[in-house]
Amino acid sequence: MFLWGTATAAYQIEGAADEDGRGPSIWDTFSHEPGRTRDGHTGDVACDHYHRWPEDVALMSELGVGAYRFSIAWPRVQPSGAGPANPKGLDFYERLVDALLAAGITPVPTLFHWDLPQAAQDRGGWLNRDTAHRFADYAALVAGRLADRVPMWITLNEPFVHMAYGHALGLHAPGQALLLDALPVAHHQLLAHGLATAALRAAGAGQVLLTNNCTPVWAASDAAEDVAAAEAYDILHNRLFNDPVLTGAYPDLSAYGAKELGFVRDGDLAVIAAPLDGLGVNYYNPTRIAAPAGPGLPFTDAGVTGHPTTAFGWPVVPDGLRELLTGLHARYGDALPPVYVTENGCSQPDVPGPDGTVDDQDRIAYLDQHIAAVHAARREGVDVRGYFVWSLLDNFEWAEGYHQRFGLVHVDFATGRRTPKASYHWLRAHLATP
Numbered sequence: 001m002f003l004w005g006t007a008t009a010a011y012q013i014e015g016a017a018d019e020d021g022r023g024p025s026i027w028d029t030f031s032h033e034p035g036r037t038r039d040g041h042t043g044d045v046a047c048d049h050y051h052r053w054p055e056d057v058a059l060m061s062e063l064g065v066g067a068y069r070f071s072i073a074w075p076r077v078q079p080s081g082a083g084p085a086n087p088k089g090l091d092f093y094e095r096l097v098d099a100l101l102a103a104g105i106t107p108v109p110t111l112f113h114w115d116l117p118q119a120a121q122d123r124g125g126w127l128n129r130d131t132a133h134r135f136a137d138y139a140a141l142v143a144g145r146l147a148d149r150v151p152m153w154i155t156l157n158e159p160f161v162h163m164a165y166g167h168a169l170g171l172h173a174p175g176q177a178l179l180l181d182a183l184p185v186a187h188h189q190l191l192a193h194g195l196a197t198a199a200l201r202a203a204g205a206g207q208v209l210l211t212n213n214c215t216p217v218w219a220a221s222d223a224a225e226d227v228a229a230a231e232a233y234d235i236l237h238n239r240l241f242n243d244p245v246l247t248g249a250y251p252d253l254s255a256y257g258a259k260e261l262g263f264v265r266d267g268d269l270a271v272i273a274a275p276l277d278g279l280g281v282n283y284y285n286p287t288r289i290a291a292p293a294g295p296g297l298p299f300t301d302a303g304v305t306g307h308p309t310t311a312f313g314w315p316v317v318p319d320g321l322r323e324l325l326t327g328l329h330a331r332y333g334d335a336l337p338p339v340y341v342t343e344n345g346c347s348q349p350d351v352p353g354p355d356g357t358v359d360d361q362d363r364i365a366y367l368d369q370h371i372a373a374v375h376a377a378r379r380e381g382v383d384v385r386g387y388f389v390w391s392l393l394d395n396f397e398w399a400e401g402y403h404q405r406f407g408l409v410h411v412d413f414a415t416g417r418r419t420p421k422a423s424y425h426w427l428r429a430h431l432a433t434p
């Protein structure tokens with residue numbers, strides 16, 4: 001059965017930043033620092049999903065999706081990132097899970113979507129190997145409450161983006177600009193994934209997945225330097241996070257001057273490569289890479305041109321999703337578990353009309369074409385088993401604050417009012433068509 005769903009993440013929608021014992025996360029800290037997010041926006045209130053979740057479950061039920069991918073905020077469950085569970089934090093997710101199940105919607109929680117407890121950051125965050133072990137403890141606490149009801153789990157969301165944006169470039173929390181010194185963040189997240197997978201299995205949890213952000217990498221030309229640069233970028237963005245999990249080995253990182261990975265200990269790769277029930281793949285756009293213009297990184301982003309763009313300026317290349325999925329199948333063969341597209345979607349200008357409705361024809365075209373690309377990949381032999389639209393609701397788009405709207409449902413952030421867009425009605429009709 002193909003799983004159709006929508007996706008969200010805790011910090012982007014919940015609000016209620018200090019209710020019921022929730023501790024601060026790195027995103028609370030970061031978004032409150034001057035200049036970090038556009039117009040200083042924070043997730044303090046966001047979509048107020050923490051209070052409005054029954055309405056959001058009803059919206060999904062009406063939409064007719066079979067699954068909902070949301071994330072659990074670690075700092076609600078363990079306010080200081082360690083120690084016993086905060087029961088009120090688990091209560092919230094239990095209520096949500098039970099309501100979803102009652103509505104016939106499969107809950108698909110992600111345990112980490114970038115909102116590390118600030119206290120864990122103060123102990124070194126993902127640069128500290130110990131964080132991987134604390135994450136496994138947290139996974140065990142959540143599974144202890146929910147494993148009997150939740151059939152599908154995702155450990156981490158996009159460890160690449162968390163490493164690159166959060167720790168190499170400083171554009172996301174925790175705001176570190178370590179460039180290549182951020183590499184241990186990749187390994188410690190992957191180790192956390194492996195340890196949490198073991199914890200979930202021990203608790204009798206159902207299926208376990210990891211979600212990676214993947215991009216087809218295009219060389220800017222056939223010149224050998226551009227091709228080599230594209231290969232180096234592919235290693236950093238895609239293979240660094242897929243190879244260890246699917247093949248038990250890191251790719252060759254010598255283009256990055258990292259021949260010996262001193263932070264990898266004996267036995268780590270066996271933990272990381274524990275068999276998975278599926279690979280979650282988030283796709284937004286391909287990346288076009290050229291040889292570096294000077295010293296530093298072994299590539300330069302040449303930009304994808306000649307395609308329409310979203311409000312964010314991201315190129316719209318639906319066939320890139322087919323290319324990505326068939327490419328994963330070609331690269332990993334039998335080592336590739338079933339694939340779920342755990343995020344795909346676009347931000348659009350979305351100006352409400354006088355009656356409050358949003359006629360987002362551009363999003364409808366985007367979704368229609370990307371869903372067609374998934375079907376094309378399936379026809380080419382890729383075992384794709386699900387597709388989740390990013391996102392159910394307009395929400396806090398990280399460093400862009402509330403400026404980028406990705407929702408099927410429009411949110412008026414002043415009032416919290418939800419209004420389904422034309423794309424919501426389109427998807428509803430699409431899902432209802434046999």
Ligand code: BGC
Nearest residue numbers: 161165213282283284285398
């Ligand atoms: C990626 C997105 C990512 C974003 C970070 C984009 O290029 O495709 O997945 O979230 O950058 O802002």
Ligand code: BGC
Nearest residue numbers: 009157158161213282390397
């Ligand atoms: C992230 C989402 C984000 C989306 C759009 C993905 O990288 O998982 O949290 O909102 O892309 O940028």
